[in-house]
Amino acid sequence: MIRDIVFSPLVPLPVLIALAGLVTALVIFAAWRGLSGWALRAVAALGIVAALAGPSLKEETREPLSDIVFLVIDESASQDLADRPAQIMQARAALEARITALPNVELREITLADAPDNQGTLLMTALSEAMADEPRGRLAGAVLLSDGQLHDVDLAPDFPAPVHLMLTGTPEDWDRRLVIESAPSFAIMGEEVTLKLRVEDQGAAPEDMTxxxxxxxxxxxxxxxxxxxxxxxxxxxxxxxxxxxxxIQFTLPEAEGELTTRNNSAMVQINGVRDRLRVLLVSGEPHNGERTWRNLLKSDPSVDLVHFTILRPPSKQDGVPVTELSLIAFPTRELFMEKVDDFDLIIFDRYKLRGILPASYLDNIARYVEQGGAVLFAAGPDFASADSLYRSPLARIIPATPTGRVIEAPYRPRLTDLGARHPVTEGLGGLQFADDEPAWGRWFRQVELEPEDQAETVMSGIDGRPLLVLDRVGEGRVAVLGSDHAWLWTRGVEGGGPQLELLRRLAHWMMKEPELEEEALTATAEGNTLTITRRSLTEGARSVTVEAPDGTVTEVPMEEVAPGRHMAEVTGGEMGLYRLSEGDQSAVMVLGPSAPREFEETIATGDKLSPVIKARSGGVFALSDGVPRLRLVEEGRVAAGRGWFGITPREAYVTQSTRLTALLPGWLWLVLLAGLSVAAWLREGRR
Structure with missing residues (x-):
């Protein structure tokens, strides 16, 4: 039981203070003048002030509360290096024994691992959350068992007691790290791009390893x-x-004695893009569909277009002087012989043999395709005539033979079974399957074609006849569109159709854009999930082989989500480079950072926490020197020294009951004050 004297003034406190001041002044004046009985009157006046102050005896029954000490144990990935797990285990046991041996002290242990989303070690966040669950008045200290490499030091809480750091690791620790200082997210194909990187050593690295x-x-x-x-x-x-x-993966071989190789690798993903797609459009006589091709190609800012149109063949004799036909001669030799390899795509739009381009020029274009170029033939009626380009050296690269028949009849273009799977026509206009009825406008002319065995027919026309035929020739690609009525879709005839999308995809497939490859294995990463996509023209169940960064190989079944498209999701347990393979296709993908934030700095240090610990009178202790002794220190005193650390007893309690009793009853105050006043009067009268 605790007893104490408390006051409950019977008058406002300012009045009581003024009255006390007045009494003090009168007593001093009386003493200075030597008035008789001044001492008794002073005692009586002070007694009146004391009575007005309302003194009472307060009796409390208290239950003492134990002090709380936090032991925050860092079990992040960096704490698994070298002999740190053994240090943690030994220090934890010693600290538990020493803290729990103190009277009236409770130990609260908080264990934290790596924070999600590569946030690193959130040591101060863990301490703040633990503080929120306990009364501040009971907190006697906190001990952090860590390597000191935390990533939220700015969130350090206002801890009301000493904070100490027990540092894992040894002074001999050292580590090598690869740092990518700058890397672009994309680069122009064929142009040199520069990456900046650095190899740095941390800790007590050997001086001879330069x-x-x-x-x-x-x-x-x-x-x-x-x-x-x-x-x-x-x-x-x-x-x-x-x-x-x-x-692009960069890897440093393991050096003898370094702490870990987890930060010896770095990966960079760079998207290769073309600077500009160079397209040569060769048109025959002007027709309604010519503007469609030109508008399509000119609307794409990444396309450089050169348009070559035959307006007046040599056979046309109309008497116009040659000097008035044009200002300059068109550079046909330069285009078709010297500069043809500079183009990514050549389009022949209703072009026929008219004596303008010699056979050597056309043979050079065939050679251009075989060495990696691309040619698209938009066939009109002339493709089935004696003047057809098929009757030229280009025949060896054209994947479909014209029969010589041009069918003039209305029909609606459709996807073939192969076309429903091919990236050029897959999902075209919202169609998912070949038997879906397309809500497209009709075309009214088609050149009958007989595709080569290896060619791919992705669209059909009248009575299922081949309409769009694709093929690979040597290193290049060739396409034949067996109609010149695609422009009807652009004009919106009978509702139109996805003409721009079809021609855009066709052009980009021919220019070997990666997203339009028929056989491809790709992956995207979001968080710790890999989404894997396999695109193929063949049918059948599929599964993908996934090799994790630690070498673990897993076979993951894939689900067919659309014709020719299988997908699977893999939740990665480890960040780094994943290798994927399915059939003859392979790919790599980076899940998260190649070197997690936890391994950016691995050398144990107290520098980051030093300001926090110093402000709370704590200390930093290396566990390689042993676990320090524990002492009790008074609040406000230094709580760390050589070989010891301290906690501050808080002497917190809970009040169970309180009783107030007047120090003197009212009648006794009256008797005492009256007696003093009479005594003072008698003293003055006797004098």
Missing amino acids: TSSILISIDGDAPMRFTIPVGRSIDLPLVLPHGGMNV
């Missing part, structure tokens, strides 16, 4: 080995080998 080997691999291919300096930024020039996503 260089390091580095392995560079693109899309999981065999790595190339180079030697680079340590501790200095270097520029790495690079030309992307293909369009689309390029995954």
